[in-house]
Amino acid sequence: MKKKSFTMVDVRHQRVLLIWAAAIVVYGVIFYYLPLAGWLMAFQDFKPVTGIFHSKFIGLDKFIRLFSDATFLRVIRNTLAMGVINLAVTFFMAILFAILLNEVASKGGKKVVQTISYLPHFLSWIIVTGILHDALSGTGIINQVLVNLNVIDQPINFFAHEQYFWPIVAFANVWKETGWNAIIYLAAITAIDPSLYEAASIDGAGRWQKIKNVTLPGIKPTIMILLLMNVGNVLNAGFEIQYLLGNGLVVNVSQTIDIYVLKWGISQGDYALGTAAGIFKSVVSIVLIVVCNHIAKKHGEERLF
Numbered sequence: 001m002k003k004k005s006f007t008m009v010d011v012r013h014q015r016v017l018l019i020w021a022a023a024i025v026v027y028g029v030i031f032y033y034l035p036l037a038g039w040l041m042a043f044q045d046f047k048p049v050t051g052i053f054h055s056k057f058i059g060l061d062k063f064i065r066l067f068s069d070a071t072f073l074r075v076i077r078n079t080l081a082m083g084v085i086n087l088a089v090t091f092f093m094a095i096l097f098a099i100l101l102n103e104v105a106s107k108g109g110k111k112v113v114q115t116i117s118y119l120p121h122f123l124s125w126i127i128v129t130g131i132l133h134d135a136l137s138g139t140g141i142i143n144q145v146l147v148n149l150n151v152i153d154q155p156i157n158f159f160a161h162e163q164y165f166w167p168i169v170a171f172a173n174v175w176k177e178t179g180w181n182a183i184i185y186l187a188a189i190t191a192i193d194p195s196l197y198e199a200a201s202i203d204g205a206g207r208w209q210k211i212k213n214v215t216l217p218g219i220k221p222t223i224m225i226l227l228l229m230n231v232g233n234v235l236n237a238g239f240e241i242q243y244l245l246g247n248g249l250v251v252n253v254s255q256t257i258d259i260y261v262l263k264w265g266i267s268q269g270d271y272a273l274g275t276a277a278g279i280f281k282s283v284v285s286i287v288l289i290v291v292c293n294h295i296a297k298k299h300g301e302e303r304l305f
Helices: 008-013 015-043 061-067 070-102 107-122 125-136 141-148 162-190 194-202 207-231 240-245 257-266 271-298
Strands: none
Touching: 008 015, 015 061, 015 271, 061 070, 061 271, 070 107, 070 162, 070 207, 070 257, 107 162, 125 141, 125 162, 125 240, 162 207, 162 240, 194 207, 207 271, 240 257, 257 271
């Protein structure tokens, strides 16, 4: 069968879509691809006075300096650890919350819970960290409850102990983003054919059996796609919450790559070093996505490409 050619008539009929598509392409080129020219700074002894095109080329010296710095290696550990913890906890909680919310029989009650769960997403990290500081302070509600229940003898300064910092960050991400992240899973559950649940009921399946054999398989493709996309963001463990909650007592576990870039790349004026750290993050993210996508393809699961 001869393939139909794209004529000027088609162009005229689709001109609105083509204009919008062209605008998006131009936007992407300007704001996503042209700035990549700034990566040249990572391979230069960059000076703002001389600019990118007149700075001395030094090769991989900045990368060698990065990976020779014990602080940067510790920062990678912190970023990777918090990224993995956040991914695992928030990903699981979003799926669990969507499934539990779908099981609520009352439509009115479901809407109320859904709306309340969305609200923290729209709060800035300044407000969230302020709430955490108040709740976890020596006179905060958490310490009061623990003391009254005789779990602890005296209030704990949670922000003075390194072992509490990563769990606090994970809890904050779960509280803030679970409701918002669950939206796409709720949409995927809604798309499941109701006749499958009816057939399961006829076979005598209870709620757990329906979740196990109908709901989870029905949203599995969505889970796999979102997992692959989120794996690439493991090194984007955050900046605001770590910067706002961190202090000198927990600096060994609170600093992320983004904070390192701010401290050494921007505050100290070493833009080449900050660019090198940013390139490292981008390369690792791409490698993670490609590897995980290949594993998913090998096992016959949904994949990005």
